Amino acid sequence: MTQTAPHATGAFVEDPDAPEYSAYGGDWSEIADEAERLGQQRIVVNMGPQHPSTHGVLRVMLEIEGETVTETRAGIGYLHTGIEKNMEYRTWTQGVTFCTRMDYVASMSQELVYCLGVEKLLGITDDVPERANVLRVLMAELTRIGSHLVAVGTGGNEMGATTVMTTAFVAREDTFRVIEMISGLRTNNAYIRPGGVAQDAPEGAVQAIRDMIPKVRQKLDELADLQLENPIFKGRLKGVANLDLAGCMALGITGPILRSAGLPYDLRKSDPYCGYETYDFQVPTSTDGDAYSRVVLRMEECYESLKIVEQCADRLEASEGEPVMVADKKVAWPAQLSVGSDGQGNSLDHIRHIMGESMEALIHHFKLVTEGFKVPAGQVYSAIEGPKGLLGVHLVSDGGTKPWRAHFRDPGFNNLQALGILTEGGQVADVVVAIATIDMVLGGVDR
Amino acid sequence: MSDSQDLTGTGAPQGGPQPGDRDQITLINVRQGSFGALGDTSGFDGLTKPVQMPGASERPYGEWFDGVVDVLEELLGDKAAEAIQHVVVDRGELTLHIAREHLLEVAQHLRDDQDLRFEMCLGVSGVHYPADAGRELHAVYPMQSITHNRRLRLEVAVSEEDPHVPSIVSVYPMNNWHERETWDFFGIVFDGHPSLARIEMPDDWVGHPQRKDYPLGGIPVEYKGAEIPSPDNRRQYR
Numbered sequence: 001m002t003q004t005a006p007h008a009t010g011a012f013v014e015d016p017d018a019p020e021y022s023a024y025g026g027d028w029s030e031i032a033d034e035a036e037r038l039g040q041q042r043i044v045v046n047m048g049p050q051h052p053s054t055h056g057v058l059r060v061m062l063e064i065e066g067e068t069v070t071e072t073r074a075g076i077g078y079l080h081t082g083i084e085k086n087m088e089y090r091t092w093t094q095g096v097t098f099c100t101r102m103d104y105v106a107s108m109s110q111e112l113v114y115c116l117g118v119e120k121l122l123g124i125t126d127d128v129p130e131r132a133n134v135l136r137v138l139m140a141e142l143t144r145i146g147s148h149l150v151a152v153g154t155g156g157n158e159m160g161a162t163t164v165m166t167t168a169f170v171a172r173e174d175t176f177r178v179i180e181m182i183s184g185l186r187t188n189n190a191y192i193r194p195g196g197v198a199q200d201a202p203e204g205a206v207q208a209i210r211d212m213i214p215k216v217r218q219k220l221d222e223l224a225d226l227q228l229e230n231p232i233f234k235g236r237l238k239g240v241a242n243l244d245l246a247g248c249m250a251l252g253i254t255g256p257i258l259r260s261a262g263l264p265y266d267l268r269k270s271d272p273y274c275g276y277e278t279y280d281f282q283v284p285t286s287t288d289g290d291a292y293s294r295v296v297l298r299m300e301e302c303y304e305s306l307k308i309v310e311q312c313a314d315r316l317e318a319s320e321g322e323p324v325m326v327a328d329k330k331v332a333w334p335a336q337l338s339v340g341s342d343g344q345g346n347s348l349d350h351i352r353h354i355m356g357e358s359m360e361a362l363i364h365h366f367k368l369v370t371e372g373f374k375v376p377a378g379q380v381y382s383a384i385e386g387p388k389g390l391l392g393v394h395l396v397s398d399g400g401t402k403p404w405r406a407h408f409r410d411p412g413f414n415n416l417q418a419l420g421i422l423t424e425g426g427q428v429a430d431v432v433v434a435i436a437t438i439d440m441v442l443g444g445v446d447r
Numbered sequence: 448m449s450d451s452q453d454l455t456g457t458g459a460p461q462g463g464p465q466p467g468d469r470d471q472i473t474l475i476n477v478r479q480g481s482f483g484a485l486g487d488t489s490g491f492d493g494l495t496k497p498v499q500m501p502g503a504s505e506r507p508y509g510e511w512f513d514g515v516v517d518v519l520e521e522l523l524g525d526k527a528a529e530a531i532q533h534v535v536v537d538r539g540e541l542t543l544h545i546a547r548e549h550l551l552e553v554a555q556h557l558r559d560d561q562d563l564r565f566e567m568c569l570g571v572s573g574v575h576y577p578a579d580a581g582r583e584l585h586a587v588y589p590m591q592s593i594t595h596n597r598r599l600r601l602e603v604a605v606s607e608e609d610p611h612v613p614s615i616v617s618v619y620p621m622n623n624w625h626e627r628e629t630w631d632f633f634g635i636v637f638d639g640h641p642s643l644a645r646i647e648m649p650d651d652w653v654g655h656p657q658r659k660d661y662p663l664g665g666i667p668v669e670y671k672g673a674e675i676p677s678p679d680n681r682r683q684y685r
Contacts, residue, residue, distance in 0.1 A: 077647040085657050089678040120538055252567050252621025263593070270596050377475055377498050378537050381589045381600060383569070394572040394587060398476040399498045407572035409589075409625075414570065417624050446647055 047431070055154065055435070056442025060419070064428055072423045072431065074416055079446040087406045091372030092118050093333065095403060097190040099393075103410060103444025104187060106147040108139045108179075109386040110408070110444075111192040116273060117382035117395040118194040121375050124326055131315075131322040132196035133274045135182070138209070138312040139191060140274070140384070141305040142175045145216065147387035147439075148256075148298040148305075149175075152223060155295065155436035159236055164226055171219035178212050181205055184337070194373075196325035199337050201316060209313040213306055220302050228296065237292035241422040241434040244289050251418050255389025255411050256301065257438065260294045262287040267385035279308050291437040298439075331373050334365040372401035388412050388439055408447060412440025472533050472544060473500035473604070474579040497578075501537040508534065511597060512541045518563055522556045523549070541599040547612050550603055554615045557590055557601075565590040565599070568615065570625035573633030575658045583607045584635050588615070588622075605635065614640035632657035 047060040059075035083102055087095045099114045100107040119125045149168040156164025176186040182201045183191035191198050227233045243253065245261040258265055266283040268276040284300035286293035325332040334354075338347040354362040377399035383392040389411030396405040415438050422434040478496040507513050516534055520527040530549035535542040545553050557565040569589040577583055582604035591598050603612050614637035616623050626637040627646040634655035637643055645652060654661055665677025675681075 077645075077649070080647040082656065082663075085663060086678070089663055123538065249566055250620045252569070252619070254567075265593055270593075271598075378501050379542075379574075379587070379600075380538055380540060381569075381598065383589075383591075383598070390569065390591075392569050392589065394589065396475070396574055398478075400476075400478075404475060405572070405574045407570075409570045413624065413628075414621060417621065 072420045074419045079442045083447045100188050103441045105441045106387045108143040113384045113393050117393045120380040127326045129323045131319040132324045134315045135197045136274050141308045144305045144387040145302045146172045151439035171216045174215045195331045200324045206317045241291040256297045259285045261289040294437040410444040413445045416440050477578045503533040504536040508536045551613045554618045564594040565592045567591040568619040573629040581606045611636050
């Protein structure tokens, strides 16, 4: 390893005599005057690593001339948590609790792609019960709505419109109430498990979904009314942060950014999983390729997702009482949770069975929970349409109870590469808009 | 140890793939004992069990796989036999093991030929197989064709002593950060990359953290007088 790596996060300008200024919000006019007095033509601005408009901890290095950005570099890694490495030391089931924490705004999409990968390795993809697939689609779509609402809401906030954020977050909270009712948690759910889902939807869930839909739709209408015809909003976003189809293809961009450039590429249509081919929904596209069209697309996708959620509610009603986990007891999580007087815990029926009735059931429960199930050796790639684009996972098994390697292709990681092309030549203020419409979450980018 | 060898019962060759053995491509791991390496109480410490990746497939491969391999072989001409080392079809997925000298050319054909048209490379995933002598580090490239709606995988294996793989950023610019990440975590050097800098770890970090010989770095936790070791030091079930 004699190669000397260039510094990615090192000094942008290798000049010890270059004057440095620090600013923490507020008025920069003194600094600007001082820089002007010194006659510096080339100014490098370091945005972050803790800039509030960066969806996590991102460092953006900008070289500017006046208000124009001449070069942009993104420095990432500040939220690297070693999740992929950690997963190699936990069972296949425990892996769900890790990958759900990567992109914390789209938790369940990651659980879904991981579980689809594990099921492919096990060869049980077709054994997953229908009701489990409906619950998975429901969760994936609620997650998509939540993720898009955060994208639109924080994007508005970053441009100075706090109401956009609060409205979006209220709607997101409505989706969370349903998610919490079914999975027990608002985010980082660990609900989708290899073989199915952790537990069935409780009584009243279908009604809760049906009550939620008009509330979210009304908030979406409100957001659309607030933003889409607003002259300031249009002035800030129209024709800003352009990326055409050729640029998208070169940079491997997927998700709403690719669809804003005119390609209707959506894995839910082109490579359906979990029965997406049986749902009725559209894939909205645009040919403008600018920041405004991406916001419009995210809003439209939310409406489409609500249509899918509605269909999920009907199917849940029709499939009441059907299993939500594969029948194979060597893979299926042994216990079902239930709500007791002291909170959520193991179902009392199950405890009675393993503690009072069957020694073998106790052994089986213990072995499956502590040791886990073995997955035959091999490798697979599974991909789904996450809210932010193509979300993929490469899984390698050595035939044991733990992954040999788990690697996630986070769409944000890939899409963030476009930051340079989106911002160079534009205004400094538009960098914030560009970051908002890429919509990456640094937890997922850095993993 | 001679006794223990009889206990394996697998009949598989010991210590990695033998030369000329086309069926065994990648030795994932060599397991010892019936539990982990630490504190096996089962008395079967002597058990040795090599675990192999699914081996090479024979024609016909099925689905669209034959067509893609045919087109690629035709485009590569004389170099085809040398470039495409193995073709593996497993779990409905096609994996092409490519010799690193020909990776760039294969990538170019995959992207540009109208019958292949794999427009997107979905990154590169490094995998470390310390037991696979001479082929310890693997770079795995999932390729996606939007036109034909297909996905295949390229796999390039190199040794730890010579961890050089040509960069395909000139063909797939989207792979820029992905290759930096794999350099950062596995130490695979992508020759020809425009700026192969660390991306997740700090610039001055020593080592490549996702290699198998790099410790997880957990610390033991004490709870009510009992010490619970970190995950990588616990007795492991396999």
